Amino acid sequence: MDLLSEIVGELRLESVSYWRLELTAPWALRFPAGGRGIHIVTRGSCWLEVDGGRAPAAVASGDLVVMPSGRGHVLRDAPRPRKASPIEELVRGASPGRAIEHGGAGLPTTIVCGQFRFGTLGHPALEALPPVLHLRGDERIGPFIQAHTQCIAAEVSAPAEGAAIVTARLSDVLLVQALRAYLRDVPADERGWLRGLADPQIGRALARMHRSPELDWSVPALAQEAGMSRAAFSARFSEQMGVSPGKYLADWRMYRAKVLLRSGSALVAEVAAEVGYRSEAAFSFAFKRLVGSSPSAYRDDHRAADVATATREQQPLLRPQQSALDGGALSRRSGMRLKRRLP
Known part of the structure; x- marks a missing residue:
């Protein structure tokens, strides 16, 4: 097994939740620190502003943004300053399958947002990942990533029986594909596990x-x-x-x-x-x-x-539309591997 597959397996993606946001300008949403997740822009565009990061980055339709470190951030319709609404207030009590609407009467943007939890104890690879993996739809996203993001968006828009397990499995593959795409073109100034693996x-x-x-x-x-x-x-x-x-x-x-x-x-x-x-x-x-x-x-x-932590983390940071954590059925525990010794 290759090292990327081993490490993703060690991270143990244990729960996944998604919701669909129908936004109309002007709008701004704050995502709190501590929640690792992804954003899939399926219509329109927005700007991403990461706490302690660089200047706001433009995110276009078809882009995939992965937040592996749980850094707090803001999504907004434009780079201009505007008070951001807490996402947890917006999604509280949302019904499965229904879009969450927010904003004014301007240009529309649709974003599928996901939250996931790793069953890990500060894995060095996870700690070494950059705070943002931004894969642009017109440059670095291949057909496999596009297909998986489209499938996730479809499941979130019209959830049916088994939607939780489908989105969980798709998220597993999407995470590996996102890391693989990033590895193909790691920025020259990147330092850490991904740079070494490349x-x-x-x-x-x-x-x-x-x-x-x-x-x-x-x-x-x-x-x-x-x-x-x-x-x-x-x-x-x-x-x-x-x-x-x-x-x-x-x-x-x-x-x-x-x-x-x-x-x-x-x-x-x-x-x-x-x-x-x-x-x-x-x-x-x-x-x-x-x-x-x-x-x-x-x-x-x-x-x-x-x-105590496991009990507390059974409740997601946000109140999503659907959860893939169903009685622990999707939890994957990694066992001890047989050691391969040098000859």
Whole structure:
């Protein structure tokens, strides 16, 4: 399996909700921080203004906007300043299948908005994604993405039996397709996981670290996997990823350790071996230095917190028209994978 497929599987898209907005100028809508989602403009155009971001960006009909980091943002009919209405007030109590109307008497815009939740614990790949993936319909969206966005829009406009499961499956594929399209043309100033994955040599080293964190990796060993000299590999990895190979490997091991500590009854010594530490003492020292608490204290503190968070997150941030989270039926739990060791 390729690394992109593995990582998207690890993110575990657990719930998806959609609603359709029929907007007429003038209008402006604020989407709060914390809600990861997408916007599909099916008619007209709008402007996207991201909190802490650059100048407002024009979004045209046929464009797909993915907000993977949950950054707060505003959609508006024009770049001029205007008080934005909270989206949660607009969609509260909306009936399934009915368009939500808002605005004045000007030019119309139709947007299909989606909200999704990952069953993840701060996955490094998710944290490394840019706050906005803007795929323009006239440039970077291929026929597969166009087909999936059109199908989602159709399901949201006229939901039938099984609409929740259909939109959930379509959203899974749409996320992969969006990342794949972005990988084909990563901006030159991009730093992080997507940039590294787009580089064939750095991507090979990333794949080995992700699949076998328990191995005794060194910079020379990773450079050999990439087919590069040690100096060239270290420089390119740091330039592409924004961190050194050692720092990325340490962060990935700590992420895997946190997942294991929170998801099962494995002993600390077993977790240490699973993520590449030769002794429990060395692992505990590194874990406390990087995470701030001992492995056992982290496990005990977060088990109760995870239960409370999971219960709270059963209620979506917004009140959507339809939800794909149906009694946990769409939840996908990733199990332990068999390790592939180097010969």
